[in-house]
Amino acid sequence: MKNKTFINAFFLILLITFVAYLESPYSFINKDYAYSTEEPVLTQPVTAKPDENTPETIEKLDKTKKENGYIIETYKEYEIYRDKDGKVTKEEPTGHEDTLKYYDYSKDKDQ
Template sequence: MKLKTFLCVSFLLVTLGFAAYLDSPYSFINKKYAYSADQPVMAQPVDVEPSSDVPVLEEKLEKIERVDDYIVETYQEYEVYKDKDGNVLKSEPTGKIDTLQYWDNQ
């Protein structure tokens, strides 16, 4: 019984070691790729201003009702067009309706 347990544990450790080797950058699978940790990555942040032509999708609460022991909230999705100052130019419903139902423990 001890020999069987020892063999199972040994096989598991060898399998985990081989899987770790294959996942490392030094394995034969990853020989084609160059890894360098001594050079920093040069990345520049990009300032992107949202276009006023593209609408922002927002969900607005339409109604709250109580059904049996649950509270059901209904949300409507709207396309909101804003100008550069953030003022709402127009708001159009998309037709997508979401409901959220949760148990009222009162």
């Protein structure tokens, strides 16, 4: 019994070692990818500003109602277009709605 446990533990360690090798940058799977800690990574900062014609999407509370001890809130999504100064020029509904339903704890305080 002790010998069988030793063999199982040995194969488990062997399997973990093999998986760690496969996930390392030096394995045969990753041989096509260059890996060097001596060379710096070259990146360019992103300086592009969003286009003025690109809408921003926000959700606004449309209605709230109480029903069977719950508060149900309905939110509608809108596309908002802004000018250069950040003022809202156009606001269009997208037709997307989200509904939140949560328990009304305020009625428990009244009792």
